[in-house]
Amino acid sequence: MVSNLENNTTSPHASNDSSGAVLSVKDLSIALPKNADREFAVKNVSFDVAPGEVLCLVGESGSGKSVISYSIMGLLANALKVQEGSSIKLQGEELVGATEDHMRDIRCTRIGMIFQEPMTALNPVMTCGEQIDEVLVEHTKLSASERKEKVLAMIEQVHLPDAARMYDSYPHQISGGQRQRIMIAMALILEPVLLVADEPTTALDVTTQAQILHLIKELQGDRKTGVLFITHDFGVVAELGDRVAVLKQGELLEIGLSSQVLMQPQHAYTKMLISSVPNHTPPERPAIASDAPIVLQTINLVKKYVNSNFLFGKKAVIAASDVTLEIRKGETLGIVGESGSGKSTVARCVTRLIDISDGRVLLSGDDIARVPQRNLRDLRRKVQLVFQDPYRSLNPRRSVGQSIVEGPMNYGKSKAEAWQKARELMELVRLDPDGLDRYPHQFSGGQRQRICIARALAMEPELLVADEAVSALDVSVQKQVLELLEEIKDRMQLAMLFITHDLRVAAQICDTVAVMSEGKVVEYASAEELFSNPQHSYTKSLFEAAPGRGFKFAREV
Amino acid sequence: MWSYLLKRVLAVIPVLLVVTIIVFLMLRLTPGDPAANIAGDAATTQDIEKLRIELGLNEPLPVQFAIYVKNLAKGDFGESFYYKRPVISMVADSVEPTLSLALFTIFFACLIAVPLGTLAAFKQGSWLDRIVMAFSVIGFSVPVFVIGYILIYVLSVKLGWFPVQGYQHIGDGILGWAYRLILPSMTLSVIFIALIARMTRTSVLEVLNEDYIRTARAKGLSQSRILIKHALRNAAVPIVTIIGIAIAILISGVVVTESVFVIPGLGLLTLDAIQGRDYPTVQALIFLFSVVYVLINLIIDVIYTLLDPRIRY
Structure with missing residues (x-):
C-alpha cells in the first residue's frame, strides 16, 4: 500500500x-x-x-x-x-x-541512538562525563587524557555551558533539556x-x-x-x-x-x-453569559514550600504567587505553562489536595481554603479530577463499574441507583455499558480516559479539573476526548479548569486562558484574544517555540 | 553530611540508655541468684549472704543501677563475678574469634551470593536461576545447627578434611586460622547466601528493566560491563541494606555456631555469662552488641551516599 x-x-x-x-x-x-x-x-x-x-x-x-x-x-x-x-x-x-x-x-x-525520556535514559549513579567517556573506552583506543579532551569538546558542541562542570555533574543535577543534550553528545561523539x-x-x-530540534538539525547537517x-x-x-x-x-x-x-x-x-492536529487558532465560541454564577474564584493564592534544614535554616520555594482567577458556570479556564510553572500547584490548591499558604479560594462563594480536613467531604463531591495518565489512575484490581460507583455510594446513593447511573454515564462517554464488568487493562488508553471522565461525572461535580487529561493520548484519540469534554461541559453546564502544557490543545477547548510562568500568571485573557494578540513576552516565546507553527496542515473538508 | 552524622551519633544515647535499663532489670527480676551460683552446693546461707555483700547485690536496685551507670560513664564495665577479671579484658579476648568468624562468613557469603544473584537475574528463567532460587528456599528453611552437624559429619568425621571443632588465634598462624574457620563459616553463611542472593536477584532484575540499561546497550557496551557498572551499582542500595541486616543477625547467630564448634568467642562468653548469671559480663556484652548494631546501621546509611549521589542527608 x-x-x-x-x-x-x-x-x-x-x-x-x-x-x-x-x-x-x-x-x-x-x-x-x-x-x-x-x-x-x-x-x-x-x-x-x-x-x-x-x-x-x-x-x-x-x-x-x-x-x-x-x-x-x-x-x-x-x-x-x-x-x-x-x-x-x-x-x-x-x-x-x-x-x-x-x-x-x-x-x-x-548508529547512534537517543531516547524519549532523558530523565530515565541516563544512569543516575554515574556522572555525565563518565557516561560519555564509556563510549570511547569501549570503542576506541584513546588514552585517558585524549578521551577527556574529546568528551569536553563534544559537550561544548551540544552547547552546554561550563563543560568541565557538566562532565562532573550527575544526571539529577541538570535539567531535562541538558540531559537530552548529554544523550545527544553520547550518541554522536563517534560521528555515526x-x-x-x-x-x-x-x-x-x-x-x-x-x-533540541535545532541542535539535532545543526549537528546532523554539519x-x-x-x-x-x-x-x-x-x-x-x-x-x-x-x-x-x-x-x-x-x-x-x-x-x-x-x-x-x-x-x-x-x-x-x-x-x-x-x-486531528489541533489548530493554533481557537474556534469561534459562544460567549459565557456575564451573569453566569462564578463557580471557582481564587484571590491572591500563594503556595510556598518551606525547607527547613538543621544548618542553613529555612528556605522558601514559592510555587505559586498572587494567583487570581475565576471560572463561571459553563466556562473552561485553561492554565498553560511549562514544567515548574506552578500550574499543577494551582490545581492541587483549588482541590485542597494541598493547603494554600495565603490568599483565598472560593467555591460557589464559600471559602474552602481554610475549612478543616474533616469538613471537606462536601467539597470532594463538588470538585472532581481527571488525571494525565489513564493507565495509572484506575485501580487495576477493580472493575470499571466498581470504580465508577464507589464515589456515589460513598455519598449515600443506593447500589442500584449508582449502577444505573454508571450505565448512563458509560453511554454518555460513548462506551458500551456492558463494559462495566471489565477491568481497566482490557481498554485502550483513550477508552480508559473516558472511564476516568465517567468516574468524575458520577459525583455530579460543579467543577471538573482536568490535569493534562489529554497529554498522554494519540492525536486522533486526543481530538475525540477533547470533543467529549466540550460536549459534556456544555450539556451539564460544568465549570472546567483545564491544565495543559500544549498551546494547541488549550486553543481548542478553553474559553479563557491563564499563562503561568515561575509561579505567576503572566497573561490572562480570552482564548481568542490571547492567541490572536499575545501581550506578554513569555507567551510570545511559547508561541514561537511551538513546532510546526505557521505550517498549513491539510484540513479535512 | 557532618551535621547529619552528629545527629545520628547523638541519637545513639537514648537508645543505649533504654538498653541499659532493660538489661539491668531483666537480669535482676528473673529468678536465679549469682551469689548462690558462685558459692556452690555446699555453701551455707551466711556464705551466700557474705558473697552478696561482696558483689554489691545487697543494695537496693536503684542504688545498684546508679553505681553501674556511674562506672559505665567512666568506661568501666565492672568485674566478672566469676573470673574476678575486668569484663572489658574478657570481652577483648573473645572479640577476635567472633569478629573473625562474622567477617569471614559475610565475606564468603557476599563473594558467592552477589555474583550468583546477578547471574540469576541476567539469565532469568534459566536452569541457573532455578537452582539459585531452589537453594535459597532450602537455605532459609534448614536451621544452622542442623547444617553445622551435617557438615561436621560429612566433611570432618567421614572425609577428615577439616578439624571437627576449635579455633586458632590469628597470631598463631594465618593459614591455620583460616583453615579452622572454613567449616563454621560455611555453616553460618548458608542462610546469608540464600538471603543475599535472593535480594540481589530481585534488585538486579528490577534495574535491568530501566531505560538506562537500554541506553547502555545502545552504546555498544559489553554484557559484563552493563551488568557490573550499570546494573549492579544501581541495584546496590537494597543489597547493602540486606548485608547490614545480615551482619546484625550474624552476631546473634554466632552464639549458636560458636557453641557447636566450641569457638571461644563472644557467643560462648555470652552463653556462659547468662548461665552463670554473671551480671557485669552480660550487661557489658549486650551494651556492646547494641553499640555495634547502631554503628552498622550508621555505616550503611553512609555507604548509601557513596553508592547513590542522589541520596544526601
Whole structure:
C-alpha cells in the first residue's frame, strides 16, 4: 500500500541509487508473540535514509515505529522476531542475522541512538562525563587524557555551558533539556553515519523542544548524518523532516516529502491524523453569559514550600504567587505553562489536595481554603479530577463499574441507583455499558480516559479539573476526548479548569486562558484574544517555540 | 553530611540508655541468684549472704543501677563475678574469634551470593536461576545447627578434611586460622547466601528493566560491563541494606555456631555469662552488641551516599 509518491519525489539529499543510502530497510517484518492482538508488530516495511537526510517515522501508539528503531539497533526484545526475507542494510551491509558481537561494534560507532525520556535514559549513579567517556573506552583506543579532551569538546558542541562542570555533574543535577543534550553528545561523539531518535523531544517543554530540534538539525547537517526520527507529532515533522513515513498498525501507508504529505496527504488515515492536529487558532465560541454564577474564584493564592534544614535554616520555594482567577458556570479556564510553572500547584490548591499558604479560594462563594480536613467531604463531591495518565489512575484490581460507583455510594446513593447511573454515564462517554464488568487493562488508553471522565461525572461535580487529561493520548484519540469534554461541559453546564502544557490543545477547548510562568500568571485573557494578540513576552516565546507553527496542515473538508 | 552524622551519633544515647535499663532489670527480676551460683552446693546461707555483700547485690536496685551507670560513664564495665577479671579484658579476648568468624562468613557469603544473584537475574528463567532460587528456599528453611552437624559429619568425621571443632588465634598462624574457620563459616553463611542472593536477584532484575540499561546497550557496551557498572551499582542500595541486616543477625547467630564448634568467642562468653548469671559480663556484652548494631546501621546509611549521589542527608 506504499504510495507511489515515493518514486517521483525523492528528497533533495537522496541519491537516485538506493545503494548510496545510509540505511536501507526492505520488507521488514517482525512477528509478535502468539497471544498478541495481531500477528505482526511490523509488516513489509521498506524505506531508505540518505546521508544528511531526516526521515520522520510517524504513527500513533502501537504503530510499530519504536519496534522498527530497535530492530535497526539489534535491541529487540527476545519475544520479537525479525522474519525471514527482511533486510536492514547499513551502508550496504546486511544487519539482519548479524552476531551480537558485531552489532555491539556497530552501536554508537555507526548508529547512534537517543531516547524519549532523558530523565530515565541516563544512569543516575554515574556522572555525565563518565557516561560519555564509556563510549570511547569501549570503542576506541584513546588514552585517558585524549578521551577527556574529546568528551569536553563534544559537550561544548551540544552547547552546554561550563563543560568541565557538566562532565562532573550527575544526571539529577541538570535539567531535562541538558540531559537530552548529554544523550545527544553520547550518541554522536563517534560521528555515526545514522542517528536513530526515538521521540527525543516528547517529554520536554515546548521551548526546550525547539532548542533540541535545532541542535539535532545543526549537528546532523554539519556531519551529513542520516537521521531516522520517530515521533507522533506532526508539528515536529513540519519542523525537522525532509521526508516522512506514516505507519499504522505496523504497515507503512505513505512515504514522501514532508511538505507534500502534510499538505496533500494521499491516504485516508494520514488525512485523518493530520486533520486531528489541533489548530493554533481557537474556534469561534459562544460567549459565557456575564451573569453566569462564578463557580471557582481564587484571590491572591500563594503556595510556598518551606525547607527547613538543621544548618542553613529555612528556605522558601514559592510555587505559586498572587494567583487570581475565576471560572463561571459553563466556562473552561485553561492554565498553560511549562514544567515548574506552578500550574499543577494551582490545581492541587483549588482541590485542597494541598493547603494554600495565603490568599483565598472560593467555591460557589464559600471559602474552602481554610475549612478543616474533616469538613471537606462536601467539597470532594463538588470538585472532581481527571488525571494525565489513564493507565495509572484506575485501580487495576477493580472493575470499571466498581470504580465508577464507589464515589456515589460513598455519598449515600443506593447500589442500584449508582449502577444505573454508571450505565448512563458509560453511554454518555460513548462506551458500551456492558463494559462495566471489565477491568481497566482490557481498554485502550483513550477508552480508559473516558472511564476516568465517567468516574468524575458520577459525583455530579460543579467543577471538573482536568490535569493534562489529554497529554498522554494519540492525536486522533486526543481530538475525540477533547470533543467529549466540550460536549459534556456544555450539556451539564460544568465549570472546567483545564491544565495543559500544549498551546494547541488549550486553543481548542478553553474559553479563557491563564499563562503561568515561575509561579505567576503572566497573561490572562480570552482564548481568542490571547492567541490572536499575545501581550506578554513569555507567551510570545511559547508561541514561537511551538513546532510546526505557521505550517498549513491539510484540513479535512 | 557532618551535621547529619552528629545527629545520628547523638541519637545513639537514648537508645543505649533504654538498653541499659532493660538489661539491668531483666537480669535482676528473673529468678536465679549469682551469689548462690558462685558459692556452690555446699555453701551455707551466711556464705551466700557474705558473697552478696561482696558483689554489691545487697543494695537496693536503684542504688545498684546508679553505681553501674556511674562506672559505665567512666568506661568501666565492672568485674566478672566469676573470673574476678575486668569484663572489658574478657570481652577483648573473645572479640577476635567472633569478629573473625562474622567477617569471614559475610565475606564468603557476599563473594558467592552477589555474583550468583546477578547471574540469576541476567539469565532469568534459566536452569541457573532455578537452582539459585531452589537453594535459597532450602537455605532459609534448614536451621544452622542442623547444617553445622551435617557438615561436621560429612566433611570432618567421614572425609577428615577439616578439624571437627576449635579455633586458632590469628597470631598463631594465618593459614591455620583460616583453615579452622572454613567449616563454621560455611555453616553460618548458608542462610546469608540464600538471603543475599535472593535480594540481589530481585534488585538486579528490577534495574535491568530501566531505560538506562537500554541506553547502555545502545552504546555498544559489553554484557559484563552493563551488568557490573550499570546494573549492579544501581541495584546496590537494597543489597547493602540486606548485608547490614545480615551482619546484625550474624552476631546473634554466632552464639549458636560458636557453641557447636566450641569457638571461644563472644557467643560462648555470652552463653556462659547468662548461665552463670554473671551480671557485669552480660550487661557489658549486650551494651556492646547494641553499640555495634547502631554503628552498622550508621555505616550503611553512609555507604548509601557513596553508592547513590542522589541520596544526601
